[in-house]
Amino acid sequence: MNKPLLDVRDLEVRFYLRERTVHAVNGVSLTVDGGQVVGIVGESGCGKSVTSLSLMRLIQKPGRIDGGQVLLQDKAGTIDLLQLSEKQVENIRGNRISMIFQDPMTSLNPVLTIGYQLMEPLKLHRGLSTTEAREEAVRLLDHVGIPEPRGRLKEYAHQYSGGMRQRVMIAMAVACSPDLLIADEPSTSLDVTIQAQILDLLLELKDDLGTAIIIITHDLGVIAEMAEKVVVMYAGTVVESGPVGDIFNAPKHPYTQALMTSIPPLRNAPERLNTIEGSPPMVLAELAHCPFEPRCTQRVERCAADRPPLVNLTPGHACACWVVQAREGGSHA
Amino acid sequence: MPEPMLETIDLVKSFAVRRGFFAARKARLTAVDRISLTIDAGETLGLVGESGCGKSTLGLTVMQLYAPTSGTVRFNGEDLVELSPLQLSRVRRKMQMIYQDPYASLDPRMNVEEILTEPMAIHDIGTQQERIEEAAQLLDIVGLPTDALGRFPNEFSGGQQQRIGLARALMLRPQMLICDEPVSSLDVSVQAQILNLLRDLQEELNLTYLFISHNIAVTRFMSRRIGVMYLGRLVEIGPSASIVDTPLHPYTQALISAVPDPQPLETRRNRKLSGDVPSPIDRPTGCAFHPRCSLAQELCSHTEPQLRELESGHLVACHLAKGTGDTRRPVHETA
Numbered sequence: 001m002n003k004p005l006l007d008v009r010d011l012e013v014r015f016y017l018r019e020r021t022v023h024a025v026n027g028v029s030l031t032v033d034g035g036q037v038v039g040i041v042g043e044s045g046c047g048k049s050v051t052s053l054s055l056m057r058l059i060q061k062p063g064r065i066d067g068g069q070v071l072l073q074d075k076a077g078t079i080d081l082l083q084l085s086e087k088q089v090e091n092i093r094g095n096r097i098s099m100i101f102q103d104p105m106t107s108l109n110p111v112l113t114i115g116y117q118l119m120e121p122l123k124l125h126r127g128l129s130t131t132e133a134r135e136e137a138v139r140l141l142d143h144v145g146i147p148e149p150r151g152r153l154k155e156y157a158h159q160y161s162g163g164m165r166q167r168v169m170i171a172m173a174v175a176c177s178p179d180l181l182i183a184d185e186p187s188t189s190l191d192v193t194i195q196a197q198i199l200d201l202l203l204e205l206k207d208d209l210g211t212a213i214i215i216i217t218h219d220l221g222v223i224a225e226m227a228e229k230v231v232v233m234y235a236g237t238v239v240e241s242g243p244v245g246d247i248f249n250a251p252k253h254p255y256t257q258a259l260m261t262s263i264p265p266l267r268n269a270p271e272r273l274n275t276i277e278g279s280p281p282m283v284l285a286e287l288a289h290c291p292f293e294p295r296c297t298q299r300v301e302r303c304a305a306d307r308p309p310l311v312n313l314t315p316g317h318a319c320a321c322w323v324v325q326a327r328e329g330g331s332h333a
Numbered sequence: 334m335p336e337p338m339l340e341t342i343d344l345v346k347s348f349a350v351r352r353g354f355f356a357a358r359k360a361r362l363t364a365v366d367r368i369s370l371t372i373d374a375g376e377t378l379g380l381v382g383e384s385g386c387g388k389s390t391l392g393l394t395v396m397q398l399y400a401p402t403s404g405t406v407r408f409n410g411e412d413l414v415e416l417s418p419l420q421l422s423r424v425r426r427k428m429q430m431i432y433q434d435p436y437a438s439l440d441p442r443m444n445v446e447e448i449l450t451e452p453m454a455i456h457d458i459g460t461q462q463e464r465i466e467e468a469a470q471l472l473d474i475v476g477l478p479t480d481a482l483g484r485f486p487n488e489f490s491g492g493q494q495q496r497i498g499l500a501r502a503l504m505l506r507p508q509m510l511i512c513d514e515p516v517s518s519l520d521v522s523v524q525a526q527i528l529n530l531l532r533d534l535q536e537e538l539n540l541t542y543l544f545i546s547h548n549i550a551v552t553r554f555m556s557r558r559i560g561v562m563y564l565g566r567l568v569e570i571g572p573s574a575s576i577v578d579t580p581l582h583p584y585t586q587a588l589i590s591a592v593p594d595p596q597p598l599e600t601r602r603n604r605k606l607s608g609d610v611p612s613p614i615d616r617p618t619g620c621a622f623h624p625r626c627s628l629a630q631e632l633c634s635h636t637e638p639q640l641r642e643l644e645s646g647h648l649v650a651c652h653l654a655k656g657t658g659d660t661r662r663p664v665h666e667t668a
Contacts, residue, residue, distance in 0.1 A: 019506075043520035046560065058377055163609060192547070192611070193591045193606040194383075196593075197606075206362050218520065221592065223595075263521050263595060264528065264551050272529055273525040273528055275522065276522040279491075279493075280522075
């Protein structure tokens with residue numbers, strides 16, 4: 001079997017604050033195949049963004065990656081991003097893995113023209129001349145659907161609308177044809193009609209360039225439309241992962257089930273929504289039990305005593321829940 | 334037919350803006366443009382639209398927090414635009430508002446008891462002891478423990494803060510709540526708690542809601558009828574189910590098909606909208622939606638369509654929309 005493009009194993013990230021230590025990511029494992037779209041979904045504070053920043057080695061003090069491996073397939077073999085020097089990682093960033101963020105305005109420099117910001121990395125990373133870089137920038141903007149790209153190179157970020165800014169970010173991110181694009185809530189600050197345009201653009205680029213995409217969002221609808229594989233996170237752990245059809249049509253973990261039924265559907269509105277009592281926890285110590293146990297309606301004694309491992313129920317569909325494993329069996333993932 | 338609780342007639346709110354180099358040019362931005370709608374006692378009217386469509390401004394103008402530029406707002410038959418500030422304060426007891434960001438709308442230096450008793454103090458209702466008793470009772474109604482009274486807003490989670498905002502809005506026992514994106518900043522599991530609570534309260538306290546949101550699924554869950562706004566205009570209004578299942582306006586159709594549906598195996602409907610929402614300052618002539626509309630004809634570019642009732646209770650402002658023509662059941666909207 002082919003090795004996955006990206007193989008994250010037992011990732012641990014903690015934030016060392018003055019009065020406490022926040023365990024943001026607690027042993028996250030996931031894989032992404034070449035050209036695959038993987039969705040990471042969870043509520044705020046579940047560690048989905050911290051996970052993605054760790055993949056780019058962008059965690060800053062007081063945060064620290066305390067353990068695990070981030071294995072990237074390379075022509076030369078497998079490399080562990082967590083073992084590389086800062087210099088080597090810079091070479092990977094933007095080139096092999098690139099990232100787009102929720103708010104494009106904060107990622108763009110307001111006092112430089114869009115053209116300058118697009119051309120500069122092309123000159124640096126790909127060694128193009130100014131003229132070549134300008135032509136390439138025009139091509140990129142055209143590719144992401146910006147009308148009259150040549151004229152718009154001279155404009156500044158504030159002259160672009162929110163959707164257009166996100167298109168520019170995407171153009172920058174794909175400039176070096178990366179193998180993996182990490183999109184952290186790429187459409188959250190946009191209106192729904194603009195969101196639909198951006199999501200379509202990402203899928204088009206995936207088909208054109210063969211780029212694998214990790215899309216991070218709290219919106220299950222976005223996941224359903226975009227992802228082939230879904231990773232559900234809670235309290236810095238993966239509680240369930242599997243093919244999108246399995247996760248949406250037959251969710252196993254009590255948290256996934258509750259999440260699915262707590263969003264109002266567009267059609268056939270129910271009388272009441274399912275709710276999850278309480279709110280998501282902040283993990284301040286080593287997890288010794290199931291993090292969802294206090295809010296879980298299906299909990300048994302073991303849940304409070306022992307942390308459930310992520311095990312495969314069927315090939316590719318994994319779940320970390322004692323109750324599900326007792327009912328359906330499963331083998332270690 | 335009983336009188337509606339709230340009625341707006343040709344309500345307009347416009348702002349003077351300055352544009353250009355050193356703000357040399359003056360222009361007018363019409364955020365709410367001739368909106369006429371009604372809300373019956375005990376019902377929820379949802380308002381949806383994208384950012385900048387004027388839905389929040391409409392809520393604030395209804396509350397008279399913005400003075401309307403022209404038009405009428407009637408609440409229980411009384412024209413609010415004509416009222417003196419003193420008379421208005423009496424009406425505001427009956428009409429309260431809850432906001433999107435619960436933390437920003439709570440004073441961080443006041444504890445919950447002070448936050449909740451303040452509205453009664455302002456309106457000079459009851460003794461301090463009665464106010465505190467009322468506050469404790471409302472905390473119970475919105476699902477917070479009574480010992481929350483002595484605590485401060487930052488000690489609560491986002492969902493709990495929204496419950497405090499809700500309790501404060503209910504302190505004066507209003508008849509109507511204007512909810513402006515009340516769950517947009519909350520996580521989905523917490524959002525569901527607040528939405529259920531809003532529906533329970535509506536039943537228990539016989540409340541009327543104007544529910545403003547950009548989220549169509551949430552609005553559908555909450556509302557009996559939905560109005561859709563685009564660039565300050567109401568382009569479609571009707572029963573929630575018809576708006577979502579059989580939208581008649583091309584904009585509503587595009588808006589609804591753009592909502593990512595959490596049903597992964599369903600084939601994706603493809604009615605994509607290209608381009609951005611134009612600036613309300615440079616409003617297109619005719620139908621404001623025509624530059625983005627795939628069906629637009631010459632007529633649309635110069636003649637503004639008016640709301641027409643195409644199905645029972647379902648009105649749409651589009652020259653080209655065709656309904657079933659079944660308008661037999663009585664309706665109360667005025668176009």
